[in-house]
Amino acid sequence: MGGNKVDWRALWASGDLARFCFISLGILLHATNETMIATIMPAMVGDLAGVEFVGWSLAVYELGAIVAGAAAGRLVSYVALRSNMMVAALLYAVGALVCATAPSMPAFLAGRLIEGLGGGALVSLAFVSVERLFPRNIWPQLFGIMSAIWGVAAFSGPLLGAIMVDLLSWRWAFGAFTLGGAAMALASFIVLDTLGAKRPQAATGTAPPFPYLALGCLAISVVLIATAGVDIALLRSSLLLGLGLVGLALFFRVDALRPGSRLFPSQLFSWRSPLGNGMTMVAAFSVATCTFAIYGPLLLTTLHGVPILTTGYIIAAESIAWSILSILVANAPLERERVIIVIGALMIATGLAGFAYTIPAGSIPLILLCALLQGGGFGVAWPFLTRVIVASARGDEQTIASAAVPTMQRIGYAVGAALAGIVANASGFSGGLNREAAAGVAGWLFLAFVPLGIVGCIAALRIALPSVRSQEAVG
Incomplete structure (x- = not known):
């Protein structure tokens, strides 16, 4: 492949294109699930009640994705990319299964947090995979395709949720993602069989430290703000909201004070x-x-x-x-x-x-x-x-x-x-x-x-x- 021109036929013959399509599935799973929640919400609230926790469904998913996304990019320095991908896909599948079988809104939210951890890691690992497994000269084209996949997922997610609710049940929507995550975990073992995917990256240098303290502040802040909205009481809710906003300011301050992470x-x-x-x-x-x-x-x-x-x-x-x-x-x-x-x-x-x-x-x-x-x-x-x-x-x-x-x-x-x-x-x-x-x-x-x-x-x-x-x- 000369210059920046991509020889797609050669890429397919080498198996790299199939590997790339597989890696991009993680983005599709995460982004479709993230946007699908909007259209299944009315049916889900009708079944589980707990309308006061609706805002939590996105908040905990995004929290999980933020933490896992930051962690995954660092973990590949110590654990092989293939192992990371398998664990992330399994986490995603377990979270989707918990959501699909949830008897109550708190159980559903626990599933959303686990899903967010798995989905956030899959997205981060997809970008890491491009840098680890493919020639530098075709990165722009591959990143462009990944952006297009994200766009497709963004508008297919709400439609998928609506169709599943109309034809089957909101639970089946999460059931489909359970199967998708499990299949991806299994396929990761088979498809990611290259030396770059099976070996940790530590040999190329040390990983930057993980921002435990900053992300801990962020997680506590979002939970405090979300909790302020449940069972509204002026003094209690105002105090929790105030503490949450102070925690957010502390998160940005802690992040600024730790240049290494x-x-x-x-x-x-x-x-x-x-x-x-x-x-x-x-x-x-x-x-x-x-x-x-x-x-x-x-x-x-x-x-x-x-x-x-x-x-x-x-x-x-x-x-x-x-x-x-x-x-x-x-x-x-x-x-x-x-x-x-x-x-x-x-x-x-x-x-x-x-x-x-x-x-x-x-x-x-x-x-x-x-x-x-x-x-x-x-x-x-x-x-x-x-x-x-x-x-x-x-x-x-x-x-x-x-x-x-x-x-x-x-x-x-x-x-x-x-x-x-x-x-x-x-x-x-x-x-x-x-x-x-x-x-x-x-x-x-x-x-x-x-x-x-x-x-x-x-x-x-x-x-x-x-x-x-x-x-x-x-x-």
């Missing part, structure tokens, strides 16, 4: 640099926009009797808009990137604010429009935002900066899910799931996150300011 670059939230504004934008929009995916289908089916398959199509449309607009703006000139970031931010904030009116009203065309604006805004802004963040990081921190964007998104989703639980339960769901409670929740749930949408827009505008822009060269 840090997850984020310096100047993380500094409004004087493009990197700080960019990461502020990522954090604000990630926290603010996860509410529709968690509660949208539940509210639409309870309030307006919208078929679950219709809600699946709406969430899928949001993901499709993200993918299509991301492709359409990919070749825009770099001098326009900051204007494009601002346009994307305004689209996201408009979609978020629009949900506060359209979901209580029940207008499917307007809800679809808001979903397209929100998803399309991410598609427009995110590629350029990531480039600005990485380009403005210090030279020795650019690798950390590129990995920090998806990590911050996951943290945002986990924190946003926990905060959404507080808002939803405080505005009606603490008393159970019924039409009156859903009507109270529908408006407040989205209005409560509009201020964060405004913060995201301000951060985007600051990225476009000449005074902040000039800092990129200094960074």
Whole structure:
């Protein structure tokens, strides 16, 4: 294979292409499961009750994925890639089985945590596998295919959940993932039979230390915030929320003080640099926009009797808009990137604010429009935002900066899910799931996150300011 041109026929003949397709299955399993939860939620809550724990279903999954994703990249230095992949797939299968057979919401949440650990590890190991098992000259093409797989999973997950609920049961959806995880664990032993996959990486150098303390702070913080939303009581809930937010600040502080294991670059939230504004934008929009995916289908089916398959199509449309607009703006000139970031931010904030009116009203065309604006805004802004963040990081921190964007998104989703639980339960769901409670929740749930949408827009505008822009060269 000369240059960067990929000889796909030779890659297939060598068995490397089949290995790559297999490795990418881990991304498909994780991302499909992550997005499927939205459309099975109404049926699951109807069966298990515990609507006050709905926000936890995403929060604990993302927590597991964050911890396992950070761990997996380091574990390959001590344990063979094949063994890591087998354990991750088995963890995923066990978690899915616990979810499929859960008699109650707490048992279901335990399964989601185990699933998140397995799924997060599978994704991290997929990226490690590309670097370990394939020639450097074809990495960009392989990473591009992995991004496409993620996009397919993002819109197929909600549809899969809706179809399974319509035809069989929400439990069968997790049953399918149990089989998928078990099959992947078995196949890992057979397919990953190369020397690179069977030998630990320790010979190439020592692994960076694992951020135990920082991730411990993060896990405790998210659990405290989520717990504040269960059985709402003013003093208790306020205290738990306050402690959770202090814990989050401590997480970022501990991470900054440990350069050997840090997850984020310096100047993380500094409004004087493009990197700080960019990461502020990522954090604000990630926290603010996860509410529709968690509660949208539940509210639409309870309030307006919208078929679950219709809600699946709406969430899928949001993901499709993200993918299509991301492709359409990919070749825009770099001098326009900051204007494009601002346009994307305004689209996201408009979609978020629009949900506060359209979901209580029940207008499917307007809800679809808001979903397209929100998803399309991410598609427009995110590629350029990531480039600005990485380009403005210090030279020795650019690798950390590129990995920090998806990590911050996951943290945002986990924190946003926990905060959404507080808002939803405080505005009606603490008393159970019924039409009156859903009507109270529908408006407040989205209005409560509009201020964060405004913060995201301000951060985007600051990225476009000449005074902040000039800092990129200094960074």
